[in-house]
Amino acid sequence: AAPAGRPADISAAELAVLPDEELVRMVEAGAIKDHALEKKLGDFNRAVKVRRTLYERRMGNAGVFEKLPVDHFDYERIFGANCEIVVGYVPLPCGVVGPLLLDGEPVYVPMATTEGCLVASTNRGCKAITACGGARARVLKDGITRAPCILMPSAMAAADLKAWVEEPENFQAIQNAFNSTTSFGRLKSCTPTIAGRNVYLRCVCFAGDAMGMNMVSKGCLKVIELLEEHFPEMELVAISGNVCCDKKPAAINWIEGRGKSVVVEATITADVVRKTLKTTVEAMVEANRQKCLIGSAMAGSVGGFNAHAANIVAAAFLATGQDPAQVVESANCITLMEKIDIPGEAEPGLLMSCTMPSLEVGTVGGGTSLPAQRACLEVMNVAGASRAPKAPGTNAQALSKAIAGAVLAGEMSLMAALASNQLVRAHMIHNRKKAPTK
Helix, strand or coil, rough: CCCCCHHHHHCCCHHHHHHHHHHHHHCCCCCCCCHHHHHHHHCCCHHHHHHHHHHHHHHHHCCCCCCCCCCCCCCCCCCCCCCCCCCCCCCCEEEEEEEEECCCCEEEEEEEEECHHHHHHHHHHHHHHHHHCCCEEEEEEEEEEEEEECCCCCCCHHHHHHHHHHHHHHHHHEEEHCCCCCCCCEEEEEEEEEECCEEEEEEECCCCCCCCCCHHHHHHHHHHHHHHHCCCCCCEECCCCCCCCCCCHHHHHHHHHHHEEEEEEECHHHHHHHHCCCHHHHHHHHHHHHHHHHHHHHHHCEECCCCCCHHHHHHHHHHHCCCCHHHHHHCCCCCCEECCCCCCCCEEEEEEEEEEECCCCCEEEHHHCCCCHHHHHCCCCCCCCCCCCCCCCCCHHHHHHHHHHHHHHHHHHHHHHHHCCHHHHHHHHCCCCCCCCC
């Protein structure tokens, strides 16, 4: 039986001697909240197992979690940081592509995915790029965004606030307020957008090696405090007003950028296109024009002028502990191809580029600290914060360039398969293994 006294007074030591069945009954009776099991028991692994039993009963489905792994995981590490109401974990197969010669250095990119052929195809692109001297990448912009929504008494008052923010000396005050909240973050710009009496302040923050959402949100709150001193009639509607724009398709990310804006390119000889990619330069250029440019335009796409950039971005995000929901904007990409003359080559080759304006990544914070995900970052030599002599943000920028390079490789290989009608054939051969019966 449970010890006497109020449930809140029961110590972890007293709970430790109770059988799991009794703990389940206590949760069902409301003596313990199921989300508080870890804190009450102090035994994180046991808390997860008790919760599994509890939810099996609630669902009326004994054994429903039987095939969901529970052992051999550090639940204490994720408590209060990564996940709540935990009942286990989901293993994902993780492949690796490379070497991809990028800016003169060999790079390997881990990819966690359940889509057959994706890793093999991307690796084929890496092989073609490396055989032709590698790819070149550049980070064009680096700034995560947050756009608080402020409600003013009238549209004229909203216009007054906009004018105030745009005064250089006032922006300096805004910048000082924002920067006071962070060691590495730096406010780069603050752009007001008006809709009637609503003001959306799109703040752009350099976040070092963090992806930066918490950093920019904290800084924006300080900016709001400053604005309230000058505009006491203002009302903060929401710290995120969707002009940021986080985890949703948005033209503003496509045009203005968010996170890392990256461009990567490579030149592939006609011989490698024939021997490795099994097609021709002309066929690839035409297929890309018809599909990724005209086809995407006819679909009214925003940021989707590519073959399957999201495939590679999602797989790399899952492997390296990024926020999977940000694949929505991080996969914004335009893939361009053209036939060009290459010095020293007898026939024209392929010039290919991928431009990705809103790739949101970090090497510290969130899921990047989990052991498996950190191991994948270590494979790429970008784990953790950049240390001197590296400048802050170097690791996160390197990660963004590596993912963009893998996107280039994946785009190249898929477009080659489409240009030569290999795609369906390859998937039927390599991606149709019968599922095990046990």
